[in-house]
Amino acid sequence: MNTPSPAPSSGPSTGSAVLSALFRWVPIRSLAARHRPRIEAHLKSLGTHDRYLRFGYPASDAQITNYVAGIDFERDEVFGIFNRRLELIAMAHLAYERPPQVDGRPAMAEFGVSVSQSARGRGYGGRLFDHAVMHARNRGIDRLFIHALSENLVMLRIARSAGATVERDGGESQAWLRLPPDTLATQLGEMVETHAAEMNYQIKRNVRAIEDLLDTVGQVRGQISSRRGRAASE
Numbered sequence: 001m002n003t004p005s006p007a008p009s010s011g012p013s014t015g016s017a018v019l020s021a022l023f024r025w026v027p028i029r030s031l032a033a034r035h036r037p038r039i040e041a042h043l044k045s046l047g048t049h050d051r052y053l054r055f056g057y058p059a060s061d062a063q064i065t066n067y068v069a070g071i072d073f074e075r076d077e078v079f080g081i082f083n084r085r086l087e088l089i090a091m092a093h094l095a096y097e098r099p100p101q102v103d104g105r106p107a108m109a110e111f112g113v114s115v116s117q118s119a120r121g122r123g124y125g126g127r128l129f130d131h132a133v134m135h136a137r138n139r140g141i142d143r144l145f146i147h148a149l150s151e152n153l154v155m156l157r158i159a160r161s162a163g164a165t166v167e168r169d170g171g172e173s174q175a176w177l178r179l180p181p182d183t184l185a186t187q188l189g190e191m192v193e194t195h196a197a198e199m200n201y202q203i204k205r206n207v208r209a210i211e212d213l214l215d216t217v218g219q220v221r222g223q224i225s226s227r228r229g230r231a232a233s234e
Contacts, residue, residue: 027200092128
């Protein structure tokens with residue numbers, strides 16, 4: 001008589017997968033025209049070499065100002081990651097070649113990303129890329145284009161890992177990624193991530209407000225103590 005084998009338990013593995021996903025999650029927030037000053041501050045904080053990798057040339061402050069002023073938030077998508085001090089430490093620009101699905105034809109989008117020096121090594125570039133891919137799929141985009149310097153190994157590695165075809169032409173490289181159609185999972189995933197990122201940002205803003213208030217109270221107490229000390233010595 002054969003004894004039935006016990007059904008495999010998915011409890012621990014499923015729980016581990018959920019916990020792993022939670023630890024890997026990064027709050028990515030959609031940016032709007034009102035965020036131009038923060039975008040400009042982030043890009044200007046990049047060093048000369050980082051600007052060279054991001055734009056293909058060592059962009060000056062004036063050129064960065066012009067670039068930020070020219071972002072079309074009505075057409076393109078811009079995403080950002082904020083730290084606990086509400087500083088923009090990483091951002092991605094998803095620039096559409098033309099508005100999505102013009103004349104019923106799928107559109108193409110170009111991806112660009114930058115990460116502050118202090119936030120390197122955390123996988124933010126890859127997270128922003130994955131988020132942009134999901135966002136583009138949900139808007140009917142069927143191709144993602146990346147133009148990067150051949151020495152930008154991090155960006156090209158992200159593209160290759162996603163299955164992109166990379167063509168090198170001397171000091172420059174082009175990567176093309178064919179995107180599958182959107183699914184219910186990508187639509188729900190974007191909705192959940194958007195709400196979670198917004199909630200995370202509001203929590204950070206409230207915590208920052210409390211910290212600023214406590215700092216102000218501490219300064220006032222210090223001033224009062226100092227005045228009392230002077231008055232007692234007079």
